[in-house]
Amino acid sequence: xxxxxxxxxxxxxxxxxxxxxxxxxxxxxxxxxxxxxxxxxxxxxxxxxxxxxxxxxxxxxxxxxxxxxxxxxxxxxxxxxxxxxxxxxxxxxxxxxxxxxxxxxxxxxxxxxxxxxxxxxxxxxxxxxxxxxxxxxxxxxxxxxxxxxxxxxxxxxxxxxxxxxxxxxxxxxxxxxxxxxxxxxxxxxxxxxxxxxxxxxxxxxxxxxxxxxxxxxxxxxxxxxxxxxxxxxxxxxxxxxxxxxxxxxxxxxxxxxxxxxxxxxxxxxxxxxxxxxxxxxxxxxxxxxxxxxxxxxxxxxxxxxxx
Amino acid sequence: xxxxxxxxxxxxxxxxxxxxxxxxxxxxxxxxxxxxxxxxxxxxxxxxxxxxxxxxxxxxxxxxxxxxxxxxxxxxxxxxxxxxxxxxxxxxxxxxxxxxxxxxxxxxxxxxxxxxxxxxxxxxxxxxxxxxxxxxxxxxxxxxxxxxxxxxxxxxxxxxxxxxxxxxxxxxxxxxxxxxxxxxxxxxxxxxxxxxxxxxxxxxxxxxxxxxxxxxxxxxxxxxxxxxxxxxxxxxxxxxxxxxxxxxxxxxxxxxxxxxxxxxxxxxxxxxxxxxxxxxxxxxxxxxxxxxxxxxxxxxxxxxxxx
Numbered sequence: 001x002x003x004x005x006x007x008x009x010x011x012x013x014x015x016x017x018x019x020x021x022x023x024x025x026x027x028x029x030x031x032x033x034x035x036x037x038x039x040x041x042x043x044x045x046x047x048x049x050x051x052x053x054x055x056x057x058x059x060x061x062x063x064x065x066x067x068x069x070x071x072x073x074x075x076x077x078x079x080x081x082x083x084x085x086x087x088x089x090x091x092x093x094x095x096x097x098x099x100x101x102x103x104x105x106x107x108x109x110x111x112x113x114x115x116x117x118x119x120x121x122x123x124x125x126x127x128x129x130x131x132x133x134x135x136x137x138x139x140x141x142x143x144x145x146x147x148x149x150x151x152x153x154x155x156x157x158x159x160x161x162x163x164x165x166x167x168x169x170x171x172x173x174x175x176x177x178x179x180x181x182x183x184x185x186x187x188x189x190x191x192x193x194x195x196x197x198x199x200x201x202x203x204x205x206x207x208x209x210x211x212x213x214x215x216x217x218x219x220x221x222x223x224x225x226x227x228x229x230x231x232x233x234x235x236x237x238x239x240x241x242x243x244x245x246x247x248x249x250x251x252x253x254x255x256x257x258x259x260x261x262x263x264x265x266x267x268x269x270x271x272x273x274x275x276x277x278x279x280x281x282x283x284x285x286x287x288x289x290x291x292x293x294x295x296x297x298x299x300x301x302x303x304x305x306x307x
Numbered sequence: 308x309x310x311x312x313x314x315x316x317x318x319x320x321x322x323x324x325x326x327x328x329x330x331x332x333x334x335x336x337x338x339x340x341x342x343x344x345x346x347x348x349x350x351x352x353x354x355x356x357x358x359x360x361x362x363x364x365x366x367x368x369x370x371x372x373x374x375x376x377x378x379x380x381x382x383x384x385x386x387x388x389x390x391x392x393x394x395x396x397x398x399x400x401x402x403x404x405x406x407x408x409x410x411x412x413x414x415x416x417x418x419x420x421x422x423x424x425x426x427x428x429x430x431x432x433x434x435x436x437x438x439x440x441x442x443x444x445x446x447x448x449x450x451x452x453x454x455x456x457x458x459x460x461x462x463x464x465x466x467x468x469x470x471x472x473x474x475x476x477x478x479x480x481x482x483x484x485x486x487x488x489x490x491x492x493x494x495x496x497x498x499x500x501x502x503x504x505x506x507x508x509x510x511x512x513x514x515x516x517x518x519x520x521x522x523x524x525x526x527x528x529x530x531x532x533x534x535x536x537x538x539x540x541x542x543x544x545x546x547x548x549x550x551x552x553x554x555x556x557x558x559x560x561x562x563x564x565x566x567x568x569x570x571x572x573x574x575x576x577x578x579x580x581x582x583x584x585x586x587x588x589x590x591x592x593x594x595x596x597x598x599x600x601x602x603x604x605x606x607x608x609x610x611x612x613x614x
Contacts, residue, residue, distance in 0.1 A: 088491065184395065187534045208515040211532060220606045222527045225518060227494045259609040293611060299527045300607040302566040304600060 003248040004114050004141070005032045006046040006133045007123020007237070008103055009053065009071065010080035013096075014276060016231050017088055024277040025057045027080065028123030028147065031234035033066045034281040035241025035268045036121070038289060039249040041065035044114045046133060048102045051075035060282060069111045077102045090229045091206055110136045119248040121240060122146040127156055127163040134166055143253050145169040145244050146198075147236065150176050165197035168253075171240055173204045186211060187218075200258060202243070204236055212262050214255055221262045222299055224270040224292070231276045235269045238281065242268030267292040310555040311421050311448070312339045313353040313440045314430020314544070315410055316360065316378065317387035320403075321583060323538050324395055331584040332364045334387065335430030335454065338541035340373045341588040342548025342575045343428070345596060346556040348372040351421045353440060355409045358382035367589060376418045384409045397536045398513055417443045426555040429453040430544060434463055434470040441473050450560050452476040452551050453505075454543065457483050472504035475560075478547055480511045493518060494525075507565060509550070511543055519569050521562055528569045529606055531577040531599070538583045542576045545588065549575030574599040 007029030014021045029047045036043045044067045051073065061068055083097035106129055120141040122130040130146060146167040152160045153176065160180075164170055170193065178184055181192035190201050190213040201213040207229070209222040243265035250257055267289060271280045314335030321328045336354045343350045350373045358380065368375055390404035413436055427448040429437040437453060453474040459467045460483065467487075471477055477500065485491055488499035497508050497520040508520040514536070516529040550572035557564055574596060578587045 185534050185536075187532045205515065208512070209529070218532055218606060219609070220529045220532070222516070222529065222607075225494045225525055225527070227492055229492075256610065260611065263609060263611070297611045299525060300529075302526070302570060303563065304567065304570070304604045 001040065001118040001142075001248045001251045002042070002044065002116070003036055003040050003119040003121065003244060004044040004046065004070075004110075004117040005029050005036065005121045005123060005241070006108060006130065007032055007121075007125060008080050009045075009047040009049050010082060010103075011052075012233060012277065013081075013083040014231060014233055015085040016090070017086065018228075018230050019276070021276050023081070025054050026082070026234060026277055028125070028237045030057070030278060031237035031272065031281070032121055032123050032241035032244075033061065034064065034278055035238045035265075035272075036245030036248070037064040037066050038268070038284055038286075039242070039245035039264070042067045043245070044070060044111075044117060046070035046108050046110060046114070048072040048074065048106050048108075050077040050079040050102050053079045067113070070109060070114055072109060074102050084233075086232065090232050108133050108136065115139070118142045118251070119244055120144045121244045122163075122167065123237060123240070124149050127152050127160040131159070131163040131166065134163075143168050143244075143247065145171060145240065147171045147240050148176070150179055153179050161196060164193075167198055169200040169202065170198040171202040171204065171236075171243070173206065173236070177201075177203045190218075202262065204239065206232070206235075210239070210262055210266060212258060214258070217255055219255075219259045219262065221259075221266045221296070223266060224295060224299065226270065226273065229273045232273050233277060235272050238272040239265040239269040241265070263293060263296050264289075267296060308347065308425040308449075308555045308558045309349070309351065309423070310343055310347050310426040310428065310551060311351040311353060311377075311417075311424040312336050312343065312428045312430060312548070313415060313437065314339055314428075314432060315387050316352075316354040316356050317389060317410075318359075319540060319584065320388075320390040321538060321540055322392040322403075323397070324393065325535075325537050326583070328583050330388070332361050333389070333541060333584055335432070335544045337364070337585060338544035338579065338588070339428055339430050339548035339551075340368065341371065341585055342545045342572075342579075343552030343555070344371040344373050345575070345591055345593075346549070346552035346571070349374045350552070351377060351418075351424060353377035353415050353417060353421070355379040355381065355413050355415075357384040357386040357409050360386045374420070377416060377421055379416060381409050391540075393539065397539050415440050415443065422446070425449045425558070426551055427451045428547060428551045429470075429474065430547070431456050434459050434467040438466070438470040438473065441470075450475050450551075450554065452478060452547065454478045454547050455483070457486055460486050468503060471500075474505050476507040476509065477505040478509040478511065478543075478550070480513065480543065484508075484510045497525075509569065511546065513539070513542075517546070517569055517573060519565060521565070524562055526562075526566045526569065528566075528573045529603070530573060531602060531606065533577065533580065536580045539580050540584060542579050545579040546572040546576040548572070570600060570603050571596075574603060
């Protein structure tokens with residue numbers, strides 16, 4: 001099954017309690033496509049970068065069968081840049097610098113070779129751009145998954161709701177679910193949000209795991225308790241990449257398989273946070289991934305023999 | 308297997324976003340013994356109340372085969388009283404009034420009929436009092452479970468550590484685990500705390516579930532996603548009561564059975580928060596409990612068929 005991923009490819013400069021980086025490669029499409037590449041090939045990326053983007057990273061993407069045919073290169077412009085600092089609890093952060101650069105007027109182009117894709121992952125971007133991508137596909141994919149963030153709820157709620165109405169799965173965090181729905185209880189929030197269109201809702205709770213809702217069903221995947229969260233940047237995107245990559249590789253969008261996909265996404269995210277940026281996602285082995293999934297099984301498994 | 312429970316029996320006055328109560332019956336031993344009574348009979352309570360305590364509640368305890376032989380009644384004094392207000396998120400609260408009253412000089416008496424108990428639950432109390440109870444038992448119980456709170460870490464850390472060194476299972480919340488260990492990561496905190504003595508550590512995370520640690524093993528039990536948390540008072544004690552009640556009823560302290568016990572504790576706690584105070588714990592049926600446990604199974608269950 002073919003997968004198309006839309007999102008930013010960017011530079012990040014990060015500061016965590018464990019250290020800081022110069023500009024390193026980041027961006028939603030970067031994390032999503034790397035994570036998905038462990039499940040499905042090729043992964044087709046739609047994005048835009050400046051002439052300054054890291055060519056070694058493009059090479060790495062090609063080595064992992066990630067197509068960059070849909071990545072526009074604006075030679076005389078600069079790539080999107082974000083700089084941020086994480087606080088000690090790693091759950092909160094402050095933005096130091098945001099330079100939209102090429103992302104400011106991003107007009108996504110879908111190469112002919114991407115048409116007919118079965119799975120579409122809309123990484124966090126302006127909701128109008130996400131909607132444009134759906135409109136520019138000749139056929140609606142089998143499954144459309146969308147990520148977004150509170151920023152768009154603050155400045156473009158109507159655009160956001162129009163796009164949300166078009167997707168099958170929405171993936172947001174707990175605070176965003178509360179803001180989008182106006183409900184504090186996540187169970188109530190899920191009902192409100194699914195009434196906006198998506199058949200499935202994933203609510204990410206960072207170190208507290210993730211909830212998958214559909215109709216009246218709910219599934220909970222824990223996050224793996226880790227000794228150290230080194231750098232949380234990209235964890236949510238990596239989760240999304242593992243999730244849709246697993247779905248695309250199996251071609252099964254039943255609720256049972258979605259549960260497995262949430263576990264695979266959580267497993268990939270647990271690798272992501274072990275090192276700065278994309279470092280840990282460059283050379284995973286299938287054994288490492290399957291061992292990690294087994295850790296999730298062990299973490300929650302119990303025999304429910306009643307008295 | 309016989310169970311002895313030590314802790315406060317008290318009056319609480321509560322204010323939540325959903326309403327407020329006059330003085331209603333509360334206290335750690337109240338919640339623990341009610342929850343445990345669904346699994347094991349009799350439950351032997353060691354506590355102290357004033358002449359003002361609610362006789363209807365004592366009757367209820369007797370109806371549920373909870374022995375109050377070890378509950379001292381100080382006719383001319385008043386019962387422990389706590390008043391608090393919960394904020395909108397229900398995870399934080401402020402204390403409005405604390406009147407120790409009879410609890411101020413509580414000297415626990417162990418009736419002869421309680422001697423030889425197999426399981427001992429030390430509800431939150433001054434650690435020196437908890438230690439006295441252990442010392443006054445002629446034989447060490449098969450399993451000693453202890454709850455405590457940050458208050459004792461602030462004012463009696465050395466006493467607390469002496470008592471912790473004597474127990475098998477310590478049950479605290481995430482912030483308390485961090486304070487007690489000086490480690491932010493709960494995985495690191497667990498190692499530090501288990502090195503203080505307990506073979507098992509339960510870290511309660513409220514709406515985010517609970518972790519059970521032993522040696523290098525870890526188990527995670529989610530909290531049930533609820534539409535409404537009406538009143539969180541007593542949820543931690545109810546969890547503890549369900550946990551030790553289930554263990555005492557099965558007489559099995561293997562890690563596998565401890566996992567089940569954590570699920571039973573979580574199930575009982577999920578009932579507790581549905582109404583004010585002990586209201587929801589007075590008349591549960593075995594069917595209700597087993598259906599609730601099944602909801603936990605459904606919540607985390609997935610088939611980990613690898614690709």
